[in-house]
Structure formats: C-alpha cells, structure tokens
Amino acid sequence: MVRSPTISPNPLYLCIDQGGHASRALVFDGRGVLHASSLREVGVQVLPPDRVEQDPEELVASLQDSIVEAVTSLGDRADHIASAGIATQRASIVCWDRRTGVALSPVISWQDRRAYEWLGRFSAHAGEVHQRTGLRLSAHYGASKLRWCLDHLPAVTAARREGRLAMGPLASFLLFRLLEEKPLLADPANAARTLLWDIRSMDWDPWLLERFGVPKQLLPRCVPTHYPFGTLTVNQRRVPLTVATGDQSAALFSLGAPQPEAVYINMGTGAFIQRAFNQAPEADGLLTGMVYRDVDRAVLVLEGTVNGAGAALQWTEQEWGLENIEARLPGWLARAGDIPLFLNGIGGLGAPYWVAEFDSRLIGDGEPWQKAVAVVESIVFLLQTNLELMQKLPPAPARLVASGGLARHDGLCQRISDLSGLALYRPAEHEATARGTAYLLAGFPGDWPEEKPGTPFEPKQNSGLRQRYQRWRAEMQRAL
Numbered sequence: 079m080v081r082s083p084t085i086s087p088n089p090l091y092l093c094i095d096q097g098g099h100a101s102r103a104l105v106f107d108g109r110g111v112l113h114a115s116s117l118r119e120v121g122v123q124v125l126p127p128d129r130v131e132q133d134p135e136e137l138v139a140s141l142q143d144s145i146v147e148a149v150t151s152l153g154d155r156a157d158h159i160a161s162a163g164i165a166t167q168r169a170s171i172v173c174w175d176r177r178t179g180v181a182l183s184p185v186i187s188w189q190d191r192r193a194y195e196w197l198g199r200f201s202a203h204a205g206e207v208h209q210r211t212g213l214r215l216s217a218h219y220g221a222s223k224l225r226w227c228l229d230h231l232p233a234v235t236a237a238r239r240e241g242r243l244a245m246g247p248l249a250s251f252l253l254f255r256l257l258e259e260k261p262l263l264a265d266p267a268n269a270a271r272t273l274l275w276d277i278r279s280m281d282w283d284p285w286l287l288e289r290f291g292v293p294k295q296l297l298p299r300c301v302p303t304h305y306p307f308g309t310l311t312v313n314q315r316r317v318p319l320t321v322a323t324g325d326q327s328a329a330l331f332s333l334g335a336p337q338p339e340a341v342y343i344n345m346g347t348g349a350f351i352q353r354a355f356n357q358a359p360e361a362d363g364l365l366t367g368m369v370y371r372d373v374d375r376a377v378l379v380l381e382g383t384v385n386g387a388g389a390a391l392q393w394t395e396q397e398w399g400l401e402n403i404e405a406r407l408p409g410w411l412a413r414a415g416d417i418p419l420f421l422n423g424i425g426g427l428g429a430p431y432w433v434a435e436f437d438s439r440l441i442g443d444g445e446p447w448q449k450a451v452a453v454v455e456s457i458v459f460l461l462q463t464n465l466e467l468m469q470k471l472p473p474a475p476a477r478l479v480a481s482g483g484l485a486r487h488d489g490l491c492q493r494i495s496d497l498s499g500l501a502l503y504r505p506a507e508h509e510a511t512a513r514g515t516a517y518l519l520a521g522f523p524g525d526w527p528e529e530k531p532g533t534p535f536e537p538k539q540n541s542g543l544r545q546r547y548q549r550w551r552a553e554m555q556r557a558l
Contacts, residue, residue, distance in 0.1 A: 089160035091519040092149065092310075092317060093512040094141060096166045096252060097325060098122060098187070098347040101140035103148035104509060105159065106516035110526050112507065113155070116147035122187070128217075130189040134172050134181035137248075138255045149312045162310050163321030163515040164252060165328040169271040171220045172251040173227050173234045176244035176262065179255050182233040185248055186223045188271070189347070189385065189425045193222035194434035200289060210286060211270065212277045212358065212366030214432045218385070218425075220247065220272035221290040228291070243296050247272065249322055250298040257308030257319060264298040265305070266368045267324035275300070277358065277368060277378075304372040304518065321518045326350045327369035329481055330379065331514035333505060334526040339476040341468060343494070344510055345484035348425065349387035349457055351464050352379045353475065361467045363430025370518065380471070382464025386424025386438075387457050387484055393424045393438070394453050400446050404487075410447040411454065411489025417542075418442030418449065419550045421557055422456035429464050431558065441553050455543070457484075458493045459550045465498055478502040481510035488533075496540040497547060506530040 088107060095102040099122065105114040118140035123131045149156045169188035174181050186192075194217035200207070204215040213219055224245055227234045237243035244254070247268035254260050269275040269282075274292060276283040281300045287293070301307075303323050310317045329344040330336050336354035343351045353359075358366050359380040370377040386393065391403050423436025440449060469475060478500050480491050485504050495502040505528060507513055517526055 086158040086160070088158065090152070090155065090158045091516045092145070092159050092162040093515040093519070094145065094162060094164040095325065095509070095512045095515070096137060096141060096164070096248070097511070098167055101137060101144050102509070102512060103141070103144040104512040105148055105152060106513060108520045108523060110513055110516060111529050112509070114148045114151045116144040116151070118144045128191040128194065130187035131184040132170070132187060134174075134185050134251065137185060138252065141252065141256065145310070145312055149315070156313065156315060159315070159317050161321075161519050162317045162319045163323070163519045164249065164319065165323050165325045165511050165515050166247070166249040166252060166268065168247070168268050168324035168326065169219050170248040171223045171246065171272070172248055173231070173237075173243065173245040174251050174254065175237055175242050177242050179260065181251070182237055182243070183227050183231055186227070188218055189389065190223060191217040191426050191434050193217050193226045196225070197222045203289065207273065207286070210276050210283055211273055213270070213273055214365065216432060217434055218428070221274050221286070221292060224272070224292050225290055238296065244298070245296050246298045249324070253307055253319070253322060256310060258311060259308035261308045262298040263301050263305070263307055263322070265301065265303050265322040266371045267303065267327035268322070269300050270368055271324065277366065280368070280371065302371045302373065321515060323370065323515065323518065325511045326352065328512075328514035328518065329510035330354065330369055331517045332481060332507070332510035333479065333528070334517060335522060336377065339473060341465060341475045341478050343461060343478060343480045343485075345387050345457070345480065345482040347388045348428075349384035349461060349482075349484070351382045351461055351468070353468050354379050359471060361471060363432070364464065364467055365429065380468055382430065382461070382467070383428035384457055384460040385426055385428045386422045390422055390424040390453050390457065391450075394450060398446070398449060400450060403450050406447070407450065407454065407487055408489065410451055411487060413447060415448060416444065417455060417546060418444050418452045419546060419553055420449075420452040420456040421550075421554060422453065422460060430467060433558065436557075439557075454487075454490055455493065455546065456550070458490065458497055459547050461494060462497050462547060463551070475500065480504045481508060483508065491535050492538070493540070493543060495535040495537045496543055499537045501537065502535040503532055504535070505532040
C-alpha cells in the first residue's frame with residue numbers, strides 16, 4: 079500500500095543533489111541536522127576540445143538508487159519525510175521525448191562549449207542579452223547547446239516533427255523522469271541558465287527565443303522555486319516534491335538566509351562566488367542571477383564563475399601526469415618554495431574575462447608539487463578578481479563563507495583569506511547544496527543552527543602570495 083507522509087512535529091526533508099561527479103540523496107530535519115545520506119558516483123565524458131557530456135539514463139538511475147538507499151536507512155522514520163527538493167547542475171541541458179521520457183540527447187554539461195563559434199554571430203547583441211538575462215553571451219549556457227541539438231541530432235529532429243520533443247534544463251528532465259505526474263516545468267535558477275529567460279518577467283523571453291531559434295513550445299513552463307512540482311514515490315511512500323533549484327543557488331542557503339555583508343564561495347568542479355542583494359545588482363564582468371523566488375520573496379545575487387577549479391586539478395593530472403593530486407595537496411600547500419604562475423583557462427575563462435577559448439599555460443617551472451600549487455593559486459587569483467568587483471558595491475563585504483569539496487583544503491582557504499584580507503569561515507558540513515535545499519524546504523526557518531562548529535581562517539600577511547597575484551594579473555592581461 080502506498081502511504082502519504084505522516085504529519086509530524088519533527089518533519090524530515092529529502093534533498094536530492096545531482097552534481098557533476100555524483101548523485102546524492104540526503105535527509106535533514108527542520109534544524110538542519112543530517113539523518114541519512116547516500117551517494118552514487120556518475121561518469122563524465124570529455125571529448126576534446128570542447129565537448130563534455132553525461133549519460134542521462136545513468137543520472138536518473140543513480141538518483142533513484144541513492145534516494146531508495148537513503149530513505150530505506152531511516153526505517154519507520156521515513157514516514158516523517160514531509161517533502162522533497164532537488165538541486166542540479168544549472169546550465170546542463172537535455173532533450174527528451176515528452177510522451178515516453180526517453181532521452182534524445184546526452185546531458186550536455188555546463189562545461190561544454192561546442193557551439194561557441196556559432197554563438198559568436200550574436201556578439202552585436204551581447205549588451206541586450208545581458209540586460210535581459212543577467213548573463214554574458216557564453217556557450218556555457220543552454221541556448222547554443224539547445225540550438226546545436228536541433229541542428230545536429232536526428233532523433234531530436236524527428237521528435238520535433240512528430241510533436242514529441244521536449245528540451246530544457248537538466249532539472250526539468252529529471253523532474254519529468256522522477257515524478258508520477260511527468261511535469262514539464264522549469265524553476266528560476268535553472269531556467270535562467272539557458273540564456274533564454276528574462277530576469278525581470280521571470281519567463282521565456284520572445285526576443286531571445288527568436289534570436290537563438292528555440293521554439294517556446296519545446297520548453298518547460300516556468301514556475302517559482304517553491305511549487306507543487308509533483309509526487310516522488312519511494313518504498314511505497316508518496317512524497318511531494320516542492321522545491322527545485324540549482325546547485326550553486328541552493329548552496330547559498332546552507333547556513334540559513336544569505337547575509338548582505340557576506341560573500342559565499344562554493345568550490346567543486348567549478349568555483350562560484352556569490353553575494354546576495356534584494357534588487358538586481360550590476361557590476362562589469364559579473365552575472366546577475368535569481369537564486370530563489372516564491373510568492374513572498376525573490377533573492378538575487380551578483381555572481382562570478384571560475385570554470386576550472388576541481389576540473390583544473392583533473393586536467394593537471396592528465397596533462398602533466400601527476401597522480402592523486404587532491405590527496406597530496408595538504409602537504410604540498412604547506413610547503414615553502416618558489417611557486418610558478420598558472421594561467422587557468424580550463425573550461426574557458428569565466429568571470430570577469432569571458433573568453434571561450436584560452437590556452438592555459440604555466441609561467442615558470444618547478445617540481446610537480448610546485449606546479450600543482452600554482453594551479454590551486456590560479457583558482458584563488460580568479461576568485462580574487464571577482465571579489466574585487468563585488469567589493470565596489472556597498473555595503474563592503476566583511477567576511478567570506480567557503481563550502482564545497484575543494485574547501486576542505488586548509489591551504490586553499492587560508493590563501494583566499496590572506497589575499498582578500500577578509501576572515502573566512504568554512505562550515506563543518508560540506509554538503510552545502512543539500513543543506514541549503516533543506517532550508518528552503520523547511521520554509522526559511524529562523525533557527526537553523528550548525529550541528530558542529532566550522533573552521534575560521536583569519537587573514538595573515540603573505541607578501542609572496544600578493545606579489546604572485548600582481549604578476550599573475552599582468553601575465554593575464556598580456557595573454558588576453
């Protein structure tokens with residue numbers, strides 16, 4: 079017999095997190111305490127020079143398996159799961175059959191830049207595109223990927239001709255596949271990353287749709303972040319899914335409502351730096367985005383992106399033959415010595431440069447550990463260039479909050495603090511995306527304490543790092 083959630087004074091929240099390298103299901107209570115979790119690693123196919131894909135069926139299966147495992151581990155307490163939410167990679171897209179749900183394309187990753195040359199024909203409209211979307215004209219976002227599928231995939235062409243085609247954000251595909259109702263819906267954080275969504279009307283923009291040649295009838299309907307998306311059935315339990323958002327958008331809420339004096343950094347495959355505002359902010363080279371909307375509130379951010387964070391370390395292993403870098407990083411980051419400079423264009427240069435094709439290079443030389451540290455410092459330097467743009471807007475930021483897998487490295491966090499001159503706080507709970515999703519599901523509770531205290535980093539004098547940063551900036555300008 080299928081059961082609905084039990085009304086409980088201590089409800090639980092099922093948080094589904096589909097990331098670049100893993101699918102996770104985590105269960106939190108109304109105070110942000112983690113009660114269950116499950117993880118399934120997923121593959122990524124990199125096809126040089128510009129293609130990055132994932133298997134949509136693998137992502138669906140990995141989510142289903144992790145959800146079942148996490149819920150099963152709760153035993154009878156699973157009856158207290160009040161609702162579920164999902165957070166996904168934002169600019170990844172899929173095409174699928176709206177009748178059967180069968181994927182008609184691979185998941186084309188947010189890292190993919192296959193159509194950047196095609197997108198270049200719209201450079202005269204870059205200012206107008208930014209005004210409408212808050213984004214830059216970049217092939218990382220969905221419009222060029224969707225158009226590429228329409229132009230190059232026979233299965234997509236046939237489905238469109240027969241009225242069976244649906245296309246849009248990865249989140250929309252996963253909602254269709256996971257929920258009983260098979261909804262065709264898109265939340266603001268994911269719709270915004272298509273380059274087709276107007277940040278003011280909060281809907282698909284007719285001018286953008288026409289420019290990029292993406293018919294509106296193929297896209298999901300736009301709805302708020304908090305919405306009755308449908309029903310998830312797990313172990314004969316019916317759980318309403320009421321929140322859908324992006325991974326970086328959810329991470330912003332991991333410690334509760336984002337504070338205006340704080341800047342939030344989340345570091346995984348890419349690194350993302352965000353600062354929340356009540357009204358749409360503007361700064362040259364940065365993005366304006368909406369991370370949450372319901373009937374009562376809208377939360378907007380100024381955002382910078384570093385495409386090559388964890389991805390740059392993976393590139394380093396493959397390109398330079400260095401093995402198991404992340405396990406060796408703590409010792410390497412603590413060593414003293416001359417560090418070369420790394421101009422990091424892995425995945426293309428994001429904010430504030432926006433160069434789709436950039437030849438990454440090492441300036442200087444050194445032993446393997448020195449090269450690896452140079453790559454880490456390039457992430458710090460790119461984050462700092464974005465932070466300096468954010469610091470121009472009042473009120474001046476007073477502190478940094480760092481999360482994500484790469485944030486576990488003390489040497490990385492300390493360098494960010496040293497270079498910025500700001501105190502940095504790293505929460506003990508690294509699963510920022512899932513915990514932030516739980517906060518949204520719980521309805522913005524006023525009391526959202528951390529179960530365990532995190533780690534503070536105070537800025538220290540680091541003249542060598544500052545000198546390298548100034549040299550790095552000069553080398554970047556020369557390279558550009």
